[in-house]
Amino acid sequence: MDDTAEKLKSDWFLPIDPSEKNDEFIAVESKSFLSEAWGRFKKNKRAVFGLIVVIFFILLAVFGPLISKFTYDEQNADVLNVLPNPTYWLGTDKFGRDIFTRLCYGARISLFVGFVSALINLIIGVVYGGISGYVGGKTDMIMMRTVDIIYAVPSMLYVILIMLVLGANVKSILIGICIPGWIGMARQVRGQIISLKEQEFALAALVLGASSRRILFKHLTINAIGPIIVQLTFLVPQAIFTEAFLSFVGVGISAPMASWGSMAQDSRQLITMYPIQLLWPTLAICLTIFSLNFLGEGIGDALNPKNR
Amino acid sequence: MKKFIKLVVLLLAAVLVFNLSACSGERSTNATSKAEEKGIIYGSAPESGTLDPAGISSTYYWYYSAFTLAPLVELAEDGSYDCITAESYDVNEDMTEYVFHIREDAKWNDGSDCTSKDFLNTIQRSLDPNCGSGYSDMLFVIKNAEEIYNGTADISTLGVECSDDKTLKFMLKEPCPYFTDLMSLPVFMPSNVKYATETNGEWCHNPETSLANGPFYLAEYVPEQYCLLKKNPNYVQADRISLDYVKIVCIADTQSMINAYKTGEIDIAPADYTVLGEYDGKPDLKVVPSITSYYTLLNWNVKPLDDVKVREALCIGINRDEVCASAGSDTESSTFFVAKYLTSKVSGKNWVEEIDPLFTEDIQRAQQLLAEAGYPGGAGFPELIFKYPSQQIDADMAQAIQAQWKKNLGINIKLEAQEYQVNISDRRAKDFDICRMRWTADFADPNTYLTMYTSDSTYNDSNIICPEFDDLMAQANVNTNPEERFALLHEAEKVLIGKNFAFIPILNKQNITLVNPKIGNFVIDPSRNSYRYKYATLSE
Numbered sequence: 136m137d138d139t140a141e142k143l144k145s146d147w148f149l150p151i152d153p154s155e156k157n158d159e160f161i162a163v164e165s166k167s168f169l170s171e172a173w174g175r176f177k178k179n180k181r182a183v184f185g186l187i188v189v190i191f192f193i194l195l196a197v198f199g200p201l202i203s204k205f206t207y208d209e210q211n212a213d214v215l216n217v218l219p220n221p222t223y224w225l226g227t228d229k230f231g232r233d234i235f236t237r238l239c240y241g242a243r244i245s246l247f248v249g250f251v252s253a254l255i256n257l258i259i260g261v262v263y264g265g266i267s268g269y270v271g272g273k274t275d276m277i278m279m280r281t282v283d284i285i286y287a288v289p290s291m292l293y294v295i296l297i298m299l300v301l302g303a304n305v306k307s308i309l310i311g312i313c314i315p316g317w318i319g320m321a322r323q324v325r326g327q328i329i330s331l332k333e334q335e336f337a338l339a340a341l342v343l344g345a346s347s348r349r350i351l352f353k354h355l356t357i358n359a360i361g362p363i364i365v366q367l368t369f370l371v372p373q374a375i376f377t378e379a380f381l382s383f384v385g386v387g388i389s390a391p392m393a394s395w396g397s398m399a400q401d402s403r404q405l406i407t408m409y410p411i412q413l414l415w416p417t418l419a420i421c422l423t424i425f426s427l428n429f430l431g432e433g434i435g436d437a438l439n440p441k442n443r
Numbered sequence: 444m445k446k447f448i449k450l451v452v453l454l455l456a457a458v459l460v461f462n463l464s465a466c467s468g469e470r471s472t473n474a475t476s477k478a479e480e481k482g483i484i485y486g487s488a489p490e491s492g493t494l495d496p497a498g499i500s501s502t503y504y505w506y507y508s509a510f511t512l513a514p515l516v517e518l519a520e521d522g523s524y525d526c527i528t529a530e531s532y533d534v535n536e537d538m539t540e541y542v543f544h545i546r547e548d549a550k551w552n553d554g555s556d557c558t559s560k561d562f563l564n565t566i567q568r569s570l571d572p573n574c575g576s577g578y579s580d581m582l583f584v585i586k587n588a589e590e591i592y593n594g595t596a597d598i599s600t601l602g603v604e605c606s607d608d609k610t611l612k613f614m615l616k617e618p619c620p621y622f623t624d625l626m627s628l629p630v631f632m633p634s635n636v637k638y639a640t641e642t643n644g645e646w647c648h649n650p651e652t653s654l655a656n657g658p659f660y661l662a663e664y665v666p667e668q669y670c671l672l673k674k675n676p677n678y679v680q681a682d683r684i685s686l687d688y689v690k691i692v693c694i695a696d697t698q699s700m701i702n703a704y705k706t707g708e709i710d711i712a713p714a715d716y717t718v719l720g721e722y723d724g725k726p727d728l729k730v731v732p733s734i735t736s737y738y739t740l741l742n743w744n745v746k747p748l749d750d751v752k753v754r755e756a757l758c759i760g761i762n763r764d765e766v767c768a769s770a771g772s773d774t775e776s777s778t779f780f781v782a783k784y785l786t787s788k789v790s791g792k793n794w795v796e797e798i799d800p801l802f803t804e805d806i807q808r809a810q811q812l813l814a815e816a817g818y819p820g821g822a823g824f825p826e827l828i829f830k831y832p833s834q835q836i837d838a839d840m841a842q843a844i845q846a847q848w849k850k851n852l853g854i855n856i857k858l859e860a861q862e863y864q865v866n867i868s869d870r871r872a873k874d875f876d877i878c879r880m881r882w883t884a885d886f887a888d889p890n891t892y893l894t895m896y897t898s899d900s901t902y903n904d905s906n907i908i909c910p911e912f913d914d915l916m917a918q919a920n921v922n923t924n925p926e927e928r929f930a931l932l933h934e935a936e937k938v939l940i941g942k943n944f945a946f947i948p949i950l951n952k953q954n955i956t957l958v959n960p961k962i963g964n965f966v967i968d969p970s971r972n973s974y975r976y977k978y979a980t981l982s983e
Contacts, residue, residue, distance in 0.1 A: 210846040212765040230769045230842060303860060386833060390842050390858045404835050406698065407717050 172437040182433020188426035192242050192419070199239025207240045208232065208391040216409050225415050228401060234415055237393035241416065244394045245375045245423065248305065252312045252374040257367055259313070260320025261356060267321065268328030269351045279325070282318050290315040294381060303389040308381060312374045323366050327359035361438040368431030372424040379420050395420050481981045482688035483962060486700045486709040489667055489693040492575070494653060496632040497568035498643035499575035503691070504629065509968075510672050510689050510977055511655035512632045513679065515543045515562070515611070516623055518887060518970045522788050524623050528557065528633070528656060528679065538618040538923050545609040550677040551635060552660035559611035561633035561656075563603055569630040570598065574642045578630045578885065580901060584619045618923050624886035627970055658684045658977045667693055685964070685980045701957070710959040711976065716773035718957060726960040732784035733954040734884040734972045736777065736892065737840065739947040740905040745827070745876045752816040754944035759802055760809030760851045763949060766843040770836055773953040778802055780940050781889045783951050786969060788887065789925040798933050801941035801948075806851045813852055821853025827876035830869055833860040837879050840949060870904050878904075880946070887970045889932045890920075896945060907945045912938045 166174075176182055200207075205223075211231035219226045225234040267278040294311030301307035331337060332355055340350050356363075381387035382396030390397065395416040402412035487506045492499035494507055515529040526532070529543040549557040569576050570591045583589040586602025602614035615622065625631055638652035646652040650661045658681070659672035669692040674684055692708075694700045697715050704712035704727075722728035741748040741757065748754060763776030777783050783795035790797065810820070818824045829845060831837040841858050848854045856877065861869065870878050884891045895902035897913050912935055919931035939945050954973055958965070964980040967973075 208846060208849075210765075210769070210843065210850075212762075212768055215768055229839070230846065299862075299865065384833075386860065386862065389860060390838060391845065401835075401838070404698065404715070404717060407701075408720060 172434075176433050176437035179433045179436060181429040182436075185426035185429030185433060188422055189430060192423055192426075193246060195239050196242035196246050199242065200236060203233065203236040203239065205233035205236045207237050207393045216405070216412070218409075218411065226409075226411060228398075228412055229405065232391075234398075234412065237398055238395075238415055238419060240393040241395040241398055241419065242423075244305065244388055244392070245378060245420075248308060248312070248378045249371040249375040249427075252309055252316060253367055253370040255309070255313045256317040256320055256370050257363070260317035260366075261324050261363065263317065264321035264324030265328055265351050265356055268325035269332055269347065269355065271329070275325075279322075282321060285315055286318050288315070290377075291380075294377065295386060298381070298386050303386060305388065308378055308387060312377050316370060316374065320363070320366050320370070323362055324356070324359060327362055328355050331355045331358050361435075364438060365431060365435035368427065368434055372427040372431075375427070376420070376424060480687040482686055482690060483710040483959070483976065483979065483981065484690045484692060484708070485976070486694045486703060486712045487691050488713075489695050493643045494647040494661075495568075495639065495643050496629040496634055497565045497574050497576055497639075498647070500577065500629050503693070505971075506691050507661075507670065507672075508629065508632060508657075509975065510659040511657045511661060511675075513549075513657040514626045514632060515545070516626050518624060518627065518968070520966050520969060522786070522791065522969065532623070534622075538620055538622070539615045541613045541615070541622055543611045543613075545611065546679055547609060549609075549656060549679055551654040551656050552675045552677050553654055554677060555635075555637070555654075556608065557633060557656045558608040558636075559605040560608070560636050562611055562631070563605055564636045564639060565630060565632055565634045566603060567598060567601070568634070568639075568642045570601070571642060576630060578628050581625055581628050581885070582630055584615050584617065584622065584625075586614045586616045588616075618921055620923055620925060620928060621886065621888040621890055624888050624970060628885055659686075659689055662688070669693065683978045685978065689976070704957045710962060712957040714955045714957050716771040716953075716955060718955065719772055722957065727957045729956045729958050729974065730773075731954045731956075731967065731972050731974070732775075732782075733952050734782040734785050734887075735952050736780060736782045736882050737774075737836075737949050737952065738780065738880050738882075739829075739844065739949060740870070740875070740878045740880045741946055742873065742876055742878075743906040743908065743945075744873070747816060747818070747825070748827075748876070750816050751944060752812045753818070754947075755802075756809040756812040756816070756852060757848065757854075758809075758944045758947045759805050760813075761844060761847050761947070761949070762804060762806075762851075765847065766840060767950055769843045770839040770950065773955055774836075774950045775953070777948050777951045778804075778940075780936055780946075780948050781892045782884060784972065785884060785889060786887060787929060789929050794889065797929075798937075801937055802944075809852060813854075818854075821855075824854045826855050826857055828857045828859050829877040829879075830859045830861055830866055830875045831879040832863040832866040834863065836952070837881075841879060844949070873904055873906060880904075884971065889929070889936070893932060893935055893939070896939060905946060907939075907943075909939060909943050909945060912943070912945075 209232060211227070214223070214227050214231045216229055217223055217227045223233050223235070225238065227233055228237070263278065267275045293314045294308065297307045297311040297314075301310070328351070337350060337354055340354050345354075378387060378394065379396035379399070382394040383400045387396055388394040398416035399413060399420070402409065402416070406413055485506060488502045490501055490503035492501035492504055494504055496508065496512065513527045516524045516526050516532065519525045528545055528549050530546045532541060532543045534541050545557065545559055551557050566582060568574055569579050569582060570588060572592055572594075579592055583592070587596045587600045588602070590596035591598055591601055602616070604612040604614070606612065613622070633656055635654045638646045638654065640646075648664045648666070650664060653661045655661060655675055656678070658675055658678045660675045661670060662673040663671035669690055672689045672691070674687050675681065678684065694703055694709070697713070700709070700712045701714050701718055703709045704714070718728065741754055743749050767774040767776050775783070778800040779795060781794050783793060785794045786792070787794065787797065813819070813821065829841055831841045838860060845856045845858055848856055866878070869875055870880070882892055882895070893916060894900060896907050897903065897916050898908050898910070915931055915935035915938060919928050919935060922928045922931060940948060956974065958974075961982050962976070962979050963982060964978055965974045965976045968975045
């Protein structure tokens with residue numbers, strides 16, 4: 136020992152130059168995961184476009200009916216099928232109803248159905264898939280085969296059958312969309328949980344005596360949040376499209392309430408005479424669905440740690 | 444990438460717009476290869492029934508049978524009766540016995556004899572309640588037919604006799620002055636005794652067994668797509684046929700039908716009012732006043748619709764012209780139950796020309812009546828449900844009527860669009876408050892409408908009980924004097940609608956058809972106010 140100490144001579148060490156004093160300092164501001172993702176998201180032009188359009192439609196749905204002078208079901212035989220003008224911004228339909236107002240109400244229904252069904256699917260899917268993946272074994276087997284059975288029936292069939300029993304309203308559309316809607320989410324979450332539960336941090340939590348519920352929801356699910364959010368953003372346009380389709384074939388929202396699908400259906404017959412009436416709802420549907428898909432893609436890229 | 448997105452947007456819009464209804468109207472390959480063969484291609488709604496005259500019939504059946512099955516007699520354009528398969532017929536003094544003498548040379552397309560037993564075959568099969576035919580009740584004028592249908596009498600007691608192969612005798616339970624009109628209904632068409640044994644069976648789609656005694660026979664049948672009919676040399680008036688073939692193709696949706704016509708895929712297209720502007724003044728456009736009545740049923744068992752004041756208020760509180768403006772320019776408001784343009788065989792006049800309107804629209808009076816009934820300004824009026832099938836014209840009418848009641852009377856009605864078959868079964872089960880209804884005359888006589896709403900009628904879906912109307916109908920049914928009978932029927936309608944407001948007449952619709960101008964020699968079928976194309980010609 137002493138020999139070694141002797142070998143360390145004082146001239147070996149020199150005080151550093153004061154100019155180098157701050158070299159160890161991290162000059163870049165430390166960023167949280169989310170703010171970093173936001174930075175990546177902002178660079179994606181399509182995703183930003185999607186976000187703007189979605190916000191636009193949300194504003195339209197919330198405030199549109201307030202700024203309009205008309206109601207969605209007010210008919211006026213004097214102004215049938217008029218073209219866009221300063222009074223009727225987007226024209227009127229064959230009942231003399233203001234298309235702008237109806238489009239706003241349609242946005243309400245579409246966005247409501249889209250977001251609420253996505254939320255319901257999120258909760259059911261995460262809990263179901265989480266339990267199935269975490270518990271594993273026979274429980275997993277039974278739970279996943281149940282999912283397969285539900286998935287085997289075409290989803291449109293559920294919707295139409297439920298509409299027959301519960302009648303045509305938003306509630307039955309929501310139930311119809313949600314029965315098979317959570318399956319994709321459940322499968323995704325299960326896969327994530329299975330791979331995450333083998334990792335060291337999960338083992339550490341277990342050793343420290345955390346309850347299963349705590350491990351599952353506080354540790355594993357949080358770590359799978361990226362894929363969950365991406366899956367979620369694709370559920371929204373899917374639900375909007377289902378609602379539009381149902382209203383288009385005449386079994387969706389009951390008249391005279393407006394929905395983009397039923398507006399398209401009502402004006403379809405007049406396509407040769409007043410094509411503009413069909414343009415508005417189809418444009419709204421296309422824009423919303425594209426925007427939501429762009430948005431989903433953008434969020435997925437932003438949340439992917441490999442893009443760092 | 445931008446271009447790609449544009450393309451995708453366009454494609455998506457196109458899919459939404461055209462709803463890709465399964466249209467499959469390719470021109471027959473035969474038509475081009477055998478240029479010398481002349482034929483027409485007829486667009487039809489897809490088959491929803493079968494081709495069995497005793498079975499479930501649909502529009503497709505009517506188009507098909509108009510070419511393939513020949514009735515005993517048929518109503519001609521001038522109101523007289525053309526004997527087709529029958530050579531002649533005799534009627535007894537009090538119109539309770541009709542004897543038809545079938546032509547000796549009446550044959551099926553396979554060469555076998557068309558006999559009275561073939562006609563009896565359809566009638567007997569139609570009296571099985573499971574046959575699904577909507578026309579079984581048209582047989583009930585025949586002695587014991589109704590009892591047989593209800594299972595209380597044996598089929599052998601039926602009032603139809605075939606004394607030999609060429610004689611068919613009907614014994615009726617009461618005088619029936621319009622019996623010969625019924626002969627063009629499916630249940631009075633022949634079906635071959637040898638093959639047509641199973642109702643709605645496979646035989647009716649098989650060219651080998653689905654025989655024809657009419658101008659054309661079934662040569663090819665592809666379900667949900669098309670059927671090809673060829674000229675039948677054995678037809679009794681074969682010399683009148685000029686076409687070699689007729690092809691009926693299925694197209695589900697009216698807009699696709701119109702497009703198929705524009706591209707030349709089909710020669711005859713049942714269309715709607717959206718073509719009126721485009722084809723105005725062109726020879727393609729054929730408009731006939733239809734004998735279809737659209738009306739709204741009110742369930743008498745539902746309060747407050749049992750109150751005649753409420754019914755009257757609902758009836759006169761509608762501005763029908765505004766409803767028609769929204770429902771399409773091929774509709775015309777009507778204050779009658781019987782279609783306005785049903786032609787009387789007695790006077791030759793239309794129904795509407797013989798009588799004053801049954802009521803006048805008057806919103807103030809409607810409001811007053813509603814107040815008298817205990818609902819001033821619509822206050823306290825229960826939220827009734829209006830059921831209708833999710834078809835365009837019905838949806839348009841329902842929305843317009845609902846808005847008018849809301850605006851004029853302060854009443855809120857809930858609309859419920861239903862799938863077509865669901866709507867029909869709800870209506871038949873009397874499970875509705877308010878329900879849309881449509882009736883097309885099956886034969887040119889007001890009886891086809893009015894008998895539906897006698898108290899004991901099986902079609903009385905809205906629980907109408909109106910003894911005065913029943914009495915007038917009973918008198919009309921036994922009256923063999925045509926003028927008196929028509930006067931009684933007018934009176935009966937007046938009591939039913941103008942006095943009791945049993946239901947709400949709304950509008951009549953026109954039949955709009957696009958017909959290739961090369962097709963000639965087609966005539967109006969006065970029993971259905973549509974065209975007969977069986978003797979059509981084709982110019983070059």
